[in-house]
Amino acid sequence: MKKRNKLPCVVSIAGSDSGAGAGVQADLKTMAAQGVYGLTVVTAVTAQNTKGVDRFEVLSAEMVAAQMDAVFTDFPVAAVKTGMLGNGEVVEAVASGLRKYRARNIVVDPVMVAKSGDSLLEKDTQQALEKELFPLSAVITPNIPEAEILCGEKIAGIREMKEAARVLHAAGPSYVLIKGGHLQSGELMTDLLYDGEQFFYYRAGRVFSNDTHGTGCTYASAIAAQLALGLSVPLAVLAARCYLQSILPCSPGLGGGCGPMDHFACRR
Incomplete structure (x- = not known):
């Protein structure tokens, strides 16, 4: 029998987007394009399209935990991406499962607001994210609005991005990536990565497009x-940034x- 080549497995723990531009749908497409096998743990179901989110329902923590058990007991998970988690109970269930299975390479995208501006979490979620998930993560990937919410300070430029990165790094992640796309900085965008000692700068030309739904999910995945x-x-x-730019x-x-x-495209 021919020996099979095992694809690295990556699990997306996130909400479902009925428009398929963001959430687990975008994560699976991204993972396939990167050459890994995507798995899912669905945390919430949203009724949304390119115009916005009509409503969402968060799954029970028990159902989320059951999905994690199903995935982690059968697949060799090499990395994890978390997105929309919905509420504190789900965050705690996810963190408990990640500790239970000694998950590694955890990328936490602290999804708080949809591209349309609609809130995607309940009030207790932020504290649970910071306490339970950030210390487990290899990297967290807030955009500017999310970093402002997490830090409680406005971010107007690189100086404030660096200070926010320091504040967020104190919560326990190995790296903090603050995405600078929301800053009105002309034709150049800067993303900033911080490991507690050193800053890394990722600069690229701004791509002007109305169809940017799911960029955060895609980047983190x-x-x-x-x-x-x-x-x-x-x-x-760097590799993910180049993929997104392409x-x-x-x-x-x-x-x-705001379309998907x-x-x-990069494989055609």
Whole structure:
């Protein structure tokens, strides 16, 4: 019998997006494009499209834990990406499962607000994220609005990004990646990575597009995939950033609002 080549396995622990531009749907497409096998633990179901989120329902912590048991007892998980978790009970269940199975290469995308501006969590979630998940993570990936919520301070430029990174690193993650796309900085964007001692800067030309739904999910999933493939965090961020830059201009032109990207454009 021919020996099978085992693909690295990466699990997305996140919400479902009925428009398939973000959430576990975007994560699975990203992982496939990166050459890893994507698994899912669904934490919430959203009714959303390119125009916004109509409603969402968070699954029970017990159901989330059962999915984690099913995945981790049968698949050799090499990396984890968390996204929308919904409430504190789910965060605690996820953190407990990650500790139970000694998960590694954990990428925490602290999803708080959808691209449309709709809130995607309940009030107790932020404290649970900081207490339970941040200390387990290889890297957390807040955007500017999320970093402002987590730190309680406005971020207007690189100086404030660096200070926010220091504050967030004190919560326990190995690395903090603050994504600078929301800053009004002209044609150049800067993402900042911090490991507690050194800052890494990732600068790229701004891609002007209305179809950016799911960029945060895609970025974090690509980082997790690259960690599963053996890259260090700084190199995984670089590879994920290059991937995102390559697909941002490639939109299938779907929906009447902020549309999705073509996750496989770079492979065509």
